[in-house]
Amino acid sequence: MSHKTLLRTGPLSRGGVSPYGPVREPGTDGLSLPEGFGGRVVARSGSKVAALTWHAAPDGGACFPDGDGWIYVSNSELPLLGGAAAIRFRPDGSVADAYRILSGTELNRAGGATPWHTWLSCELGHRGRVFECDPYGARAARPRLAMGRFKHEAAACDPDRQVVYLTEGERDGCFYRFRPYDWGDLTEGTLEVLCSSGRWEQVPWPAALLKGTRHQVREARRFDGGDACHYAGGVCYFTTRGDGALWAYDAQTSAVERICDGVRAVTAAPSGDLFVSMTTTRIDVITPDREIVPFLRLDGHPGAELTGPAFAPGGDRLYFSARRGAAEGHTFEVTGPFRR
Template sequence: MDRRLFMRASVLAAGTAAVSGSLMRGALAAPAQNAPSPYGPLQSPDANGIRLPAGFTSQVVARSGQVVSGTSYVWHSAPDGGACFADGSGWIYTSNAEVSAAAGGGASMIRFNSSGNVTAASRILSGTSTNCAGGKTPWNTWLSCEEISLGRVWETYPFGGTAQARPAMGRFKHEAAAADPVRQVVYLTEDETNGRFYRFVPTTWGNLSAGTLQVLVAGSGTSGSFSWATVPDPDGSPTATRNQVSGSKSFNGGEGCWYASDTVWFTTKGDNRVWQLNLSNNTYELAYDDNLVTGTPTLTGVDNITGSSYGDLYVCEDGGNMEINMITPDDKISVFLRVQNQSSSELCGAAFNPAGNRLYFSSQRGTSGSSTGGITYCVTGPFRT
């Protein structure tokens, strides 16, 4: 019996299991169900209009169109996907700009010292369009993905260097990316109503300039086994990559993507689902589906996703109640935070600093409802690690 089935049987028999979060994540049955938050109920809105559990605080890090405090750099419009990188005793947070090239599309970074204070900010990518989500690599680059027809993945260098297009990773409506150092591949989502889920297999791990683009092949159900097939023409023209392989599985609006412990999770906004691929045995299932929740689902408008070192998943809402929800390793879902009075925005860019005690995220359009009104926040508190 494999570990996943063993853990499932143990939990069903005992009701609980005294194992670590990292082991439990990916080991229990899905989909997640509503439950009280392990952090307790939300408190009243703070000065930034954010409702948080007791013991957590928020601060504004940057606002679109305004100089980042402590620097001379003006923060970009429509902040979207993001990630954190260790930088000595401090860290760097990267963020995409989901606007056209003319309006400042691309990506930026903010550098923090060990106390979490801003020490620098700058552009790391310019002249691109609708940079939505992306993902970090083990070699400390940020993959910024263009969410446009025949969009590209751009490899950017938060620590310095010139961004490079990576066309071998496919030309399609890119959304997010997640690197898998065990299999030495990068997973990719596609934001189309009939989008596909891909992986890129570099010729040399650590070099994304050449390799093979593959697409997930599976049945039409919500669980089962899967395999990979090579996409004949990653350029996507004249035939879109999603239409090139017979039997490739369709997903309704691919969004965020996260890899950890032989598992990759990704979200689909068209049906409010979180999918889970179990890479050790090549099976897939639902980690969350709002139609399968008993009672009123707390999570709708699924979008960006990230994970903590404990094994909790944090899922941002595009719409819904403007919340970040968390799915625990024992498949319970609850609200972690809610942003008040920003119903014309979306939450995105969730990422933990290396120590795991600060969560960065953005409200893409803030209180104004405009791309020029984006706000990037930091939440500090006793996160489970």
């Protein structure tokens, strides 16, 4: 199924029948899931995962293949002590290892995975940076300063056009794309900003000290606090924290559509379904038929934000975190008959 179906067939409808069936009463760890699905907590802030103490304020995340197993990477949105960590899973789903992949950074809120299996961890602070990290823990993380110095939120790679889309966590923030000179090497390239006309214009000074990137191109289009983003099937989906909206940018036509409200984070399943973390403690599904239906509810975590949704490479496990404040955080795994 094509993800572009979501962009081109009219408004969303709510209240339809979920392809997974109704959400049941809460079970273990407060998870309410459809029949046939189960869940567990794989990490708690301040507790050990393997030999690693899991970080507070877990945020953006992604999964990577690792032989017959896989790895889940998670950012930490702590000031001064942010960074990112990884959990390595064996083929049977048991935890094999956990380790840091980025330290010495702060407010690492969201990010994004690359097609060459690295993790882009984004700093939300003033003049924040993008760090390219090795989820396998073999190589040191490196800043990619050509991608700009601003309040970075998330990154999403478009392998078809060989660009990386970037969101900005400002009330008058912009939507950017980075065009590396060599795809697969983010050391050098051109930073561009989306304008109200639908055109992309080059940002003259991506690392300027005095004039922010969002103020350098007069025609730049503004969004209310850019947040998470995910690319799939020719469309970059991104959210805006200020108004809680989910947007879709069609990379072929440069059209931007506001899909729905009340969304914090987004990821895609192999089926073409979008899984969206809502501003309440639940995850909904947006089907390729443009129906939005409930999938998961988390009880017992009042006021928590559900962050970092990501599917394991096999498409049969969904990971996300529930964070509340700067200390409490739980990272969950959901298994079951996800559509393919």
